[in-house]
Amino acid sequence: MNAERPPGAAPPPPRTGRRISAKAAVGGVFVAANFMAITDTTIVNVALPAIGRDLAVDASGLSSVNVGYLVALAVFIPVSGWLGNRFGTRRTALAALLLFTVASGLCATAGSLAALTGYRVLQGVGGGLLAPVGMTMTLRAFPVAERLRAQRYVMLPTAVAPALGPVLGGWLVDTATWHWVFLVNLPVGVLALLFGLCCLPDFPGPGAPRFDLPGFVLAGGGLAAVLYALTAAPDRGWGSGPVLVPLVGGVLALAVTVPWELRARHPMIDLRVAGDQLFRRTQLVLLPTGAAFMGALYLYPQFLQTGLGHDALHSGLATFPEALGMLTSSQVVPRLHDTVGPRRLMVAGGAGAASVMAFMATFTQTTPAFVPYPSMYLLGLSVGLLFASAQNAAFVTVPPARTADATTLLSMQRQTAAAFCVALAGTLSAALGADGTLAFRAGFLTLAALCLVASLLALRVSDRRVRDGYRAAGPHPAPEEPARLGPVGGP
The missing domain is CATH 1.20.1250.20 (MFS general substrate transporter like domains)
Known part of the structure; x- marks a missing residue:
């Protein structure tokens, strides 16, 4: 027998379509999304020489393709928790998945290095939101006693994607063109989006009444600066200005983040x-x-x-x-x-x-x-x-x-x-x-x-x-x- 709804309570969501287990829905979307995001960090490396030849860019100039992605990824990781708590994990996950999929298609159409770098930044924004909010949904969907069993499936992207990326990327570049290292994301992203729209549950958080702008600037900017410096260090040298300045600045920003977030009433990242x-x-x-x-x-x-x-x-x-x-x-x-x-x-x-x-x-x-x-x-x-x-x-x-x-x-x-x-x-x-x-x-x-x-x-x-x-x-x-x-x- 259904429980009686209290007076004044909001009506339940319409029961349209066939319901699927929340655990199966979260697991399916999380595995697909995380697989795309992780594979994208390794598959592009194999295609860089072909991209350089096609866009008439030398090897040193191609670093922006990966740096742009990593920096955007770093900036939006801290904001993912706030978005999930503020708008719900379902909306946040689907928006991030849509952005990542659309950006992948745009990357395949890029006719210049500047355009490709810009589209990779959009990919990084989607990727930076996908992993944290996906893991949050998994932890909330599966009781503690079932999480080990769930890891048999959610570890799939972590296990396979880093190793599959170079193999798949090499094959696509050799048999087709570099554009396919981005186009390969489209069918996975579209299917995950359709499945998520129909079946993905929402796990409301405690709410996030106010956006912590200083915390976002300090944490996101500091992490982005550090990652940029670390990415550039092997080529430019650890003592060069383009590496040392963002590295020191980023470390200082992250150091200031700690006391700020501990004192903030609504911190971007609750370090407690x-x-x-x-x-x-x-x-x-x-x-x-x-x-x-x-x-x-x-x-x-x-x-x-x-x-x-x-x-x-x-x-x-x-x-x-x-x-x-x-x-x-x-x-x-x-x-x-x-x-x-x-x-x-x-x-x-x-x-x-x-x-x-x-x-x-x-x-x-x-x-x-x-x-x-x-x-x-x-x-x-x-x-x-x-x-x-x-x-x-x-x-x-x-x-x-x-x-x-x-x-x-x-x-x-x-x-x-x-x-x-x-x-x-x-x-x-x-x-x-x-x-x-x-x-x-x-x-x-x-x-x-x-x-x-x-x-x-x-x-x-x-x-x-x-x-x-x-x-x-x-x-x-x-x-x-x-x-x-x-x-x-x-x-």
């Missing part, structure tokens, strides 16, 4: 969420691991081509086993979580990743051709063990009303860490350019050290706090976070 001990400690584990993982995906294909003599296609194929390893771990972690405990899984994952990267540093031209394939599989398996365990543990004790702030903070940390490690890897390659093999070995050993640090930090994560969080959360979603399915035809 980091006061949750379990969330804070798992973030400290994820930070070096994510940086090392992205650094490895940057170094590895270059090492195979310049160090071991592989062509572009085979280097991409040799990278792909990483995705299979991460997918394997996403199936294994839910089965081991209760018996082994998240702390041991994180420690084992960090130590395993450190061992594999240290082993990669020993590769030479006499290394058997098959060795890189199982090595990348083991790296993906190890990193996946840590990622799946840490991401689940991170949000166990975070109240549902604060998930938007937590996911925004996590996305900012990840983006900065990944950019820093890629910049560090590029700097090592440039500094030791006379001996390419030495540069790659130094890079892999540095990444191995970061994974070892993550493994040691994981020792401080408490399995008891995770178990207590499960018991406190119970099997059902929090009553203050209802899922409302929007009507067919609009957000």
Whole structure:
């Protein structure tokens, strides 16, 4: 029997069309959107030489194509939580997905470098909103007890997209034109939009009555300046003005952000969420691991081509086993979580990743051709063990009303860490350019050290706090976070 509606209450949304499980709808849209956004960060790199030839731009000028995307991504990550709380996660997610899809089509029509850079900025705005709001919806749709099972699906973009991007990009450029690295987003984006319009639920947040403009300028501007400096550092040098000025300015802006946001009545990013001990400690584990993982995906294909003599296609194929390893771990972690405990899984994952990267540093031209394939599989398996365990543990004790702030903070940390490690890897390659093999070995050993640090930090994560969080959360979603399915035809 349906519950009687209280007098004066707003009528329920019209029941048009067939309803789909909120979990299935959120999972489907989040996987599709995140897959596009993550793939776009790697697929374009392969197409840059072809873009330069077609637009008559040299290699140094093409950096704006990626820098524009990364800077826009950084600026709009902080605002995603506010938009989700203010307008609802459904409207925010669909608007971001629409913007990203339209911008992808515009990128394919660009006839000049300026136009392509501008359209990439629009892509970055959509991408900066997609990941945090998608993760927020996932955390609100799935009760704590079901999140590990959900990770089997939501880890798909993180696992497959970075490795698939170079392979797909190389194939599209070789068999068609560079325009297709952007056009490939259109069918995925359109289908995800139609599905979302029909089925995506809304998870109202606590509301955001006033926009924190100073917080947005400080956090978004600071993060954008730091990412710009890190992206430019390998080519221009860390001591050059175009790198040093935005780097110092960005770091100062982020430093000022902390006291401002802690005092603000309605902060853009509620940094108090980091006061949750379990969330804070798992973030400290994820930070070096994510940086090392992205650094490895940057170094590895270059090492195979310049160090071991592989062509572009085979280097991409040799990278792909990483995705299979991460997918394997996403199936294994839910089965081991209760018996082994998240702390041991994180420690084992960090130590395993450190061992594999240290082993990669020993590769030479006499290394058997098959060795890189199982090595990348083991790296993906190890990193996946840590990622799946840490991401689940991170949000166990975070109240549902604060998930938007937590996911925004996590996305900012990840983006900065990944950019820093890629910049560090590029700097090592440039500094030791006379001996390419030495540069790659130094890079892999540095990444191995970061994974070892993550493994040691994981020792401080408490399995008891995770178990207590499960018991406190119970099997059902929090009553203050209802899922409302929007009507067919609009957000």
